[in-house]
Amino acid sequence: MKFFVDTGEINEIREAAKLGILDGVTTNPSLVAKSGRKYMDLVKEICEICNGPISAEVLATDYDGIMYEAHVWAKVAPNIVVKLPLIEDGIKACVTLTGEGVKTNVTLCFSPTQALLAAKAGATFISPFVGRLDDIAFDGMQLIREIRTIYDNYKFKTEILVASVRDPIHIRDAALAGADISTIPFKVFGQLLKHPLTDIGLKRFVEDAQKIPKGTMIIERDAALGKK
Numbered sequence: 001m002k003f004f005v006d007t008g009e010i011n012e013i014r015e016a017a018k019l020g021i022l023d024g025v026t027t028n029p030s031l032v033a034k035s036g037r038k039y040m041d042l043v044k045e046i047c048e049i050c051n052g053p054i055s056a057e058v059l060a061t062d063y064d065g066i067m068y069e070a071h072v073w074a075k076v077a078p079n080i081v082v083k084l085p086l087i088e089d090g091i092k093a094c095v096t097l098t099g100e101g102v103k104t105n106v107t108l109c110f111s112p113t114q115a116l117l118a119a120k121a122g123a124t125f126i127s128p129f130v131g132r133l134d135d136i137a138f139d140g141m142q143l144i145r146e147i148r149t150i151y152d153n154y155k156f157k158t159e160i161l162v163a164s165v166r167d168p169i170h171i172r173d174a175a176l177a178g179a180d181i182s183t184i185p186f187k188v189f190g191q192l193l194k195h196p197l198t199d200i201g202l203k204r205f206v207e208d209a210q211k212i213p214k215g216t217m218i219i220e221r222d223a224a225l226g227k228k
Helices: 010-018 029-035 039-049 063-074 088-100 112-120 130-135 140-154 168-177 186-193 196-209
Strands: 002-006 024-026 054-057 080-085 104-109 125-128 159-162 181-184
Touching (some): 002 010, 002 186, 010 039, 024 181, 112 140, 159 168
Parallel strands (some): 125 159
């Protein structure tokens, strides 16, 4: 599974990139508004940090407006993915942009039939929002399983990008369901590493290592670093 970070904060993207496992970045108008940055300036800086797909969202909801904004975004960097709303004009624009070789991320997907339309339109990515479905007592992960089955049935190349992720459980379940990508809030990245038994075990190993006679370790760190 690929890991994208879902944020509008440059420092968070830099920190996520340091892990060495960051595959891409998603943004949206809500995240950008929180950052207080100009949308274009922010996206350009993100493209300098991450070489993977960077989703930049159009704000127009009519075909002509969507196409105009999409062409502006597409010129920013070669790794830009134009994020389109899952509406009629968004699907029409997806077909056109796909024909032009522009990568697209069709967003705000909440049903298998919406995902089917996006795939038929040639979307590079489909973004089902699992957390928002869970919020209204629907099974968000069931949607991922259904989309996976439909895409596999017809050999669609559109990648399933799980969005509205709330916790590590969502990521685990998405991976089990065969999703291609999870776009993850920065705080959840840190949670993926955490387990109390890891902390307890590491603490015990470090304490026990102090009991080993000096000079008998395979590598004496201080000596290797030239310290006395």
